[in-house]
Amino acid sequence: MGGKLRVGQVYRYASGKDPKPESLDGFPNFHHVTHSSGHKRALLEAGINGMAKVSTPDGIRRPAILIRSSPWKAGTEQTPWHDVFDMDNGHVRYFGDHKAGSSVPPGTTTGNAALLDAFTDHQGRTADERAAATPLLLFRAVPRNGKPKGHVAFCGLGVIERTERLVQWGGREHTPFVNYVYDIALIDLTSEDDTVDWEWIGARRDEGVSHAQALNLAPRAWREWVKHGSSALPGLRRRVARAQVAKVRDQRPKPGSGEAADLETIYKYFDGRKHDFEALAAAVAARVLRGAGHGYVEGWLTRRSGDGGADFVGRLDLGGGSGLAGTSLVVLGQAKCVKPDTLITAEQIARVVARLRRGWIGVYVTTGAYSESAQTEMVEDQYPIILLNGTSLVAELRSMARDDHGGDLAACIEHVLAGREVAITNRRPEEILLQ
Numbered sequence: 099m100g101g102k103l104r105v106g107q108v109y110r111y112a113s114g115k116d117p118k119p120e121s122l123d124g125f126p127n128f129h130h131v132t133h134s135s136g137h138k139r140a141l142l143e144a145g146i147n148g149m150a151k152v153s154t155p156d157g158i159r160r161p162a163i164l165i166r167s168s169p170w171k172a173g174t175e176q177t178p179w180h181d182v183f184d185m186d187n188g189h190v191r192y193f194g195d196h197k198a199g200s201s202v203p204p205g206t207t208t209g210n211a212a213l214l215d216a217f218t219d220h221q222g223r224t225a226d227e228r229a230a231a232t233p234l235l236l237f238r239a240v241p242r243n244g245k246p247k248g249h250v251a252f253c254g255l256g257v258i259e260r261t262e263r264l265v266q267w268g269g270r271e272h273t274p275f276v277n278y279v280y281d282i283a284l285i286d287l288t289s290e291d292d293t294v295d296w297e298w299i300g301a302r303r304d305e306g307v308s309h310a311q312a313l314n315l316a317p318r319a320w321r322e323w324v325k326h327g328s329s330a331l332p333g334l335r336r337r338v339a340r341a342q343v344a345k346v347r348d349q350r351p352k353p354g355s356g357e358a359a360d361l362e363t364i365y366k367y368f369d370g371r372k373h374d375f376e377a378l379a380a381a382v383a384a385r386v387l388r389g390a391g392h393g394y395v396e397g398w399l400t401r402r403s404g405d406g407g408a409d410f411v412g413r414l415d416l417g418g419g420s421g422l423a424g425t426s427l428v429v430l431g432q433a434k435c436v437k438p439d440t441l442i443t444a445e446q447i448a449r450v451v452a453r454l455r456r457g458w459i460g461v462y463v464t465t466g467a468y469s470e471s472a473q474t475e476m477v478e479d480q481y482p483i484i485l486l487n488g489t490s491l492v493a494e495l496r497s498m499a500r501d502d503h504g505g506d507l508a509a510c511i512e513h514v515l516a517g518r519e520v521a522i523t524n525r526r527p528e529e530i531l532l533q
Contacts, residue, residue, distance in 0.1 A: 101131040102293040103252045105185070108240055111250050115139055125242075128250065134300040142166040142237060142250060145195055146209025149303065156309045159230040161302035163212055165192060166250060168239040183238060183253055185284065188336035190236060190256060193266075194278035204263065204276040213280055217258040221328070228324045229309040233302075233316075234258070234282060235294065254336060255294050256282040257323060284336040289318040342477050349467035349487040350438065360492045360507055361438050365465045367511065368435045373399055373522060374515055379433035379463035380410040381514045382486065382494045387414055387429070387461075394429075397530045399522045408453055409433045412461075413530040428458040428527050438488050440466035444475045451481050458527070459483065463491060 103109075109128035110121070117133035120126065132140035140162075141147050147164040167181040182191040195209035205214055219231040234256035242249040260281045265274050287293060298315040301307045313321060319334040351357035368375035376399050387394040393415035400408055410431040417424030432450045434442065442464055450460045460483035462468075467487045476483060486494070499510035 101126075102295050103131060103235065105252055105254050105287060105292040108242070108249050108251045111142060111248055113248075125249065132296055132299075134296070134303055137300070137303050140164060140299075144209060146212055148208070148212035148232075152303060152305045154305055154308060157230060159302060159309065160212070160216070160232040162233050162235055162299050163216055164235045164237065165256075166237045166239060167192065168246070183236075185253055185336065186338040188254075188284040188286070190253070190280075190282040190284060192236075192280045192282060194280065196275065196277040198266075198273050198275040200275065205278060210278050213258065214261065214278070217261050217280070220258045223327070225325050225327075226309075228327065229313055231257075231324070233299070233320065235299075236282070236284070252294075254284040255287060255317065255320065256284050257331065259283050259328070259331065283331050283334075285317065285323065286319045286334055286336045287317055337474070337478065343470050343473040344468075344487075346441065346467050346470065349489055351489055351492065357489065357492050357496075358438075360496065361465060361488045363507070364492065364495070364511070365435060365438055368465075372435075375435040376409040376431075376433040378495075378511065378514055379491075380412065380431060381498075382463055382491060383410070383429070383431050383461045383484075384412065385494055385498065386484070386486065387412075392416055395530070395533060397429075397527075397533070398525060401522060401524050408450065408527065411525075411527045411530050413533065414459065425457075426531055428455070428530055429461060430454060430458060430527060431461045431463065434462075434464040434466065436464060436466040438465055438467075440464075441469045442466055442472060443469055444472035447472050447476060447481070447483065447485075451483055453527075454482060455528075462486065464488065465491060 108125055109131065110123055110125040111128045112122055115129050117127070117129040117139070120130050129139060138150070140149070142164055145166055145168070147166070149161040149163070151158050151160045167183065181193060182189070184190070194213060195207045196204050200207060205211065216232040216234065219228070222228040222231060236253040236256050237250040238253055239246060240249050240251045258280050262279050263276060264279055266277050294317060295315065298312065301312040301315050313324060316324075323330055323334055351361055368378065380396060380399065384394050384396050395413040395415065397411035397413060399410050408430040410433065412429040412431065414427040414429050415424060416427065430450060430453055442462070447462060447468075450462060454460055460481070462483060463486045465488045468485055473485070476485070495507060495510060499505050499507045503509040503513065
């Protein structure tokens with residue numbers, strides 16, 4: 099049985115199609131990774147390569163369709179269209195294989211027929227219907243060693259969202275012809291470390307394997323799509339932003355560790371002491387921003403009521419100069435002392451972001467953690483805000499204690515509070531630019 103296809107990995111697609119070597123010319127061997135014992139080779143000779151259908155206990159299914167786009171052919175007489183691969187946002191727009199001068203009706207060419215058939219399955223109304231749906235495995239030809247052929251990059255696993263019949267121009271005579279174009283959603287493979295296990299495809303090729311048995315080997319997001327259908331695609335689409343999202347467990351100290359004990363101590367110390375924690379958060383935010391090599395000026399804390407989503411105000415100076423050589427940004431900070439197992443939601447972050455004007459940034463400091471959905475929204479919507487969770491808070495305070503207090507965390511905290519000269523006021527945030 100084969101191995102795993104990894105998104106972004108370039109594979110050697112050699113004409114000899116020998117599956118034995120694991121690598122060729124320094125690249126993983128496509129035919130080794132996609133080898134299924136007792137079955138024909140997986141091929142990419144055509145743009146649309148449908149594997150032969152098999153008859154199973156549950157009915158007919160096609161194991162997979164392998165799609166290859168060749169950018170170096172785009173705009174030529176043979177291939178007048180330009181496929182679009184937006185992998186960051188999980189979208190591919192792929193043109194079918196009908197060409198100028200084709201004598202068969204549109205939709206009946208080998209590739210278009212396979213994709214239209216797959217589209218019907220992808221629109222299945224029930225989970226049982228979608229269980230047999232054909233997965234699309236997408237590749238792009240990439241040049242290597244000065245040659246356009248012989249290497250392909252894996253681009254992901256797809257579901258057809260919609261099809262469109264359109265008129266194109268092509269051929270030597272530049273004549274119009276009808277073709278199909280397919281909008282394909284790339285499925286999120288985060289749970290599989292951005293890979294597709296070929297064992298799943300091999301199981302789909304086995305006539306003795308039921309749809310349900312094969313589905314057990316599918317990526318998590320594919321199983322979710324089968325269960326819920328097209329309505330679930332927005333949440334299952336591949337987005338590079340998710341790679342920047344930290345799992346909740348990774349935001350919390352390991353249970354029983356010194357960091358966990360420190361975080362619990364900080365929470366208990368500041369629970370019910372709103373302004374004291376805001377002062378601590380302001381000091382930590384100042385250290386983080388100054389640590390990035392920028393000038394930072396601490397401003398003030400806001401009053402208990404009417405803060406409108408901000409607990410402290412500061413100023414970030416960029417450029418290191420005056421006049422045209424530098425600029426300053428207003429910093430709005432939010433501080434939340436909550437139980438370490440508490441999750442900060444997207445709505446809570448949005449309240450801070452709603453106050454930000456052009457040229458302002460936000461800092462959110464908490465003893466808790468941020469939900470994955472909150473982080474995803476922040477990254478995808480490009481919120482100008484810095485998030486510091488409980489683990490980050492402890493790390494910064496431990497660093498402060500090590501530098502100035504011989505590692506004594508309690509002494510460090512007391513020093514921050516004792517030396518606090520930050521005013522508590524209702525001043526407008528933009529006034530920090532005048533200081």
